[in-house]
Amino acid sequence: MTEPHDPRVGDLAESAILRTILASIGTAAAAEVGPGDDAAVLRVPDGRVVATTDTLVHGPDFRLAWSSGTDLGWKAAAVNLADVAAMGARPTGLLVALAMPADTRLSFVRGLAEGLAACCSSLAPGCAVIGGDLTISSTLTIAVTALGSLEGRAPVLRSGARPGDVVALAGAAGVAARGIDLLFSRFTDSSGPVAVDRATLNAAELEALDAQLRPSPPIGQGVAAADAGATAMMDVSDGLALDATRLAEASGVTLALRIAEVGGDPRWAIDGGEDHALLATFARGSDLPEGFRVIGDVTAAGAHPLLLDGEPRAPRGWDPYRDWDAGIG
């Protein structure tokens, strides 16, 4: 959707694009120096900063036919906030490196900045963009770094699960994967991705679509899980089976999950990625924080790191290097 007088970024000076972005991103509560100098300065009172980076690339990670600038800003923030939350930390600031084709419209950039800000204020109040970089590229690329504060807590690693713990999950299982399936099956023609007509979708389909395009992972539950004594935690980005296998291997244990307790449609819930749910383990008998449901048990390492309803299960899941087919756009 091109606005009247909506210039191409290739026709603007970098400073003009920056002004548009800065007008939308808000202020991080913990920023001592925000955007505009060589670097930002962020307060992390306990003397440790949590830092993670995750990138969205046009083609493998999104299609402009399906995602608006606002969707992309939201999603680029959400997937990074989830990694901070998975350490038991509170997200406090984002740095955004934006590489854009010259024919990108300024309205798209504004939407992107608004999406970043809206996601932060919805999922991680106080967090905001504190810095970034603009460059030109043939491929629209949004690389976000998220920073967070542990506020005195120990970081919750993948390696801390112990036999006897319970396995718990906060957030959706397989909903974002249903969404991407819907996009490929219903909004793709011989030319590639086509615009989504929301009026043709029922409520469950709209939920799946939104989970894919504008995910709302349970960011606040990361701190809650750490406070409740989570022994291990990670963000489920590549599918529950694959990520549970990673957690099991990092901890040197087996995770035995019960499919019925995972919830969601088992066709998608086990291998579907991009929900950014939080997978955590807790000592048996712990009071689980709100939002977590028990989905299995931690046992001593057996022959297989992952059992689903008692059966060994080799993980499948999204691997960008193996799975992306440039031909589908």
Add this chain to the structure above:
Amino acid sequence: MTEPHDPRVGDLAESAILRTILASIGTAAAAEVGPGDDAAVLRVPDGRVVATTDTLVHGPDFRLAWSSGTDLGWKAAAVNLADVAAMGARPTGLLVALAMPADTRLSFVRGLAEGLAACCSSLAPGCAVIGGDLTISSTLTIAVTALGSLEGRAPVLRSGARPGDVVALAGAAGVAARGIDLLFSRFTDSSGPVAVDRATLNAAELEALDAQLRPSPPIGQGVAAADAGATAMMDVSDGLALDATRLAEASGVTLALRIAEVGGDPRWAIDGGEDHALLATFARGSDLPEGFRVIGDVTAAGAHPLLLDGEPRAPRGWDPYRDWDAGIG
């Protein structure tokens, strides 16, 4: 240069690529949690972290015909380290988001990791890659975030220059710009960039080439300048005239520079970018730290933010949105 048995990243699992990278990057002295979990944890003992991001994109920022993987890893680190140094901080960790075409060779990725590590150990000992992200893309893109520690110092902003201060510069002026000119004039044919034959270059040309492809900004001088009471500082990435104008405007002053004192070839020294020298202001009479030379004076804001040998000078300099011509590769 393809090694025997040098696989394409598109034929490898993400975990295999990661193993290659992790074998080369070393360990950050301040890392409490390094790569391999959802996020890294970095110690910043004074409770504030300096954070900046800068991206290299194939086309506008580098050409593979001219730069090796090692060159690119080095440069991606150096340009970010310089932004941390320009705040008066010590760089302590890097996050690297790497988006690569499927036909990128593993040897290239190894070189890139080695270049990142070599730059850190040469220019910022103790700093190393603490995390990152891999994805596939049509356009090779290296987005680095650098983090740093102020160690109790106040950050040195662009806005602190006061009338009566002297202006000083540490590092090269115009050498990297001579290097890019050399590449375009001597190593480009009708098909675009061609491989550099170093044997055809004299010592000054080799210096210029290396300054462009593998810059060594004066990272340690950032902390030294802060300790010496620098009132303002910034990294000269887009040309001295443009960046001096930015510092003057941020501080509400005029900078009066003397071209002969800048050094280097005036054809390149004033507008040439990418040297990542440190431009700083100090109270008159300060003992300047080693490596800084006085190049002018700060005066009350006049009609023009920048005077060169007494004459007003509108800045020119590199603007990726205005200056990149996709047609030249």
